[in-house]
Amino acid sequence: MLRIHGLSVDYGTKWAAEDISFAVAPGETVCLVGESGSGKSTVLKAISGLLGREGRITSGQILFEGTDLTAAGAKALQRLRGAQIATVCQQAGSSMDPIAKIGSQFHEVLRTKGKISRKESDRLAVSAMEALALKEPERILNTYPAMLSGGTNQRVALAMAMVMDPKLILADEPTSALDVTVQVEVVQAMGRLKERCGAAILLVTHNIGVVARIADKVGVMYQGRMLEWGEREAVLNRPLHPYTKLLMEAVLPMDGALPQVKVIFQERGASPCPFYARCGMAKEDCAAQPPPLAEPEAGHLVLCGLAGKEIRHGE
Numbered sequence: 001m002l003r004i005h006g007l008s009v010d011y012g013t014k015w016a017a018e019d020i021s022f023a024v025a026p027g028e029t030v031c032l033v034g035e036s037g038s039g040k041s042t043v044l045k046a047i048s049g050l051l052g053r054e055g056r057i058t059s060g061q062i063l064f065e066g067t068d069l070t071a072a073g074a075k076a077l078q079r080l081r082g083a084q085i086a087t088v089c090q091q092a093g094s095s096m097d098p099i100a101k102i103g104s105q106f107h108e109v110l111r112t113k114g115k116i117s118r119k120e121s122d123r124l125a126v127s128a129m130e131a132l133a134l135k136e137p138e139r140i141l142n143t144y145p146a147m148l149s150g151g152t153n154q155r156v157a158l159a160m161a162m163v164m165d166p167k168l169i170l171a172d173e174p175t176s177a178l179d180v181t182v183q184v185e186v187v188q189a190m191g192r193l194k195e196r197c198g199a200a201i202l203l204v205t206h207n208i209g210v211v212a213r214i215a216d217k218v219g220v221m222y223q224g225r226m227l228e229w230g231e232r233e234a235v236l237n238r239p240l241h242p243y244t245k246l247l248m249e250a251v252l253p254m255d256g257a258l259p260q261v262k263v264i265f266q267e268r269g270a271s272p273c274p275f276y277a278r279c280g281m282a283k284e285d286c287a288a289q290p291p292p293l294a295e296p297e298a299g300h301l302v303l304c305g306l307a308g309k310e311i312r313h314g315e
Helices: 040-048 074-080 102-111 118-131 137-141 150-162 180-197 208-214 232-237 242-249 284-288
Strands: 002-011 014-024 029-033 055-064 085-088 168-172 200-205 217-222 225-231 293-297 300-303
Touching: 002 040, 014 040, 014 055, 014 217, 014 225, 029 040, 029 208, 040 055, 040 085, 040 168, 040 200, 085 150, 102 118, 102 137, 102 150, 118 137, 118 150, 118 180, 150 180, 180 200, 180 208, 200 208, 208 232, 217 232, 217 242, 225 232, 225 242
Parallel strands: 029 200, 029 217, 085 168, 168 200
Antiparallel strands: 002 014, 002 055, 217 225, 225 300, 293 300
């Protein structure tokens, strides 16, 4: 459904994403993980054509069902947004119109597909919210975003995405700034969303717990590069890149004990390897040569010259 090949994006003189390639199949959930500033959200904005005035795609393709979105005009992108590609923002409440009731906003969304009565749009909105286990959907239709909790607004945003029956949903940190209980509810809602409309989901998150629960495939990003890619079980249980290994070590265990993560910062100069300055395993070759893209096991890719070796941080 979605294939990204060699995508590079910059904001003026700053690279935000460089040579990104991956694919999303119909009905699949793909999660992009990494720390703030790694380029995850930039990839989502590039897909939806919402980079803003400063953002610029400098190379690569974004193919959605065979159509290159990087070459599509504004009108073509507008027809795709919402109807076939839906976006759920990080703070759903602030992305909604604060002076319009939820019912009116559902109606505005549905009108983009064609003429529809307010009664019919309310019916579809209630059905979508019920599918996501939102209580009192009729009451929600008559409220303003500021009257709802963050978790409820997030699930309302998911319902607005669902009601359009899109083929692809782009979700940017949908569990950010929510407490743990509400995060679980939102993740469960995303699972129902996927079952209900069969859409593929491309999710950006910092939360490894969310990834472990809903991802089919995982991409690990750092400083605008994709360092590792593969099936969820492979990336989370058999990480190949030192950075991915650090992310896994930083996850809190079920017994609540604090993880003992040894982070090594070296005094090093520039290198073609984006993780060189922080890598506890870096060799002399890493300073001079770009890291190769390796596939030590089928479908499990890593951008690292140490691929194929067991990665034990600090050795």
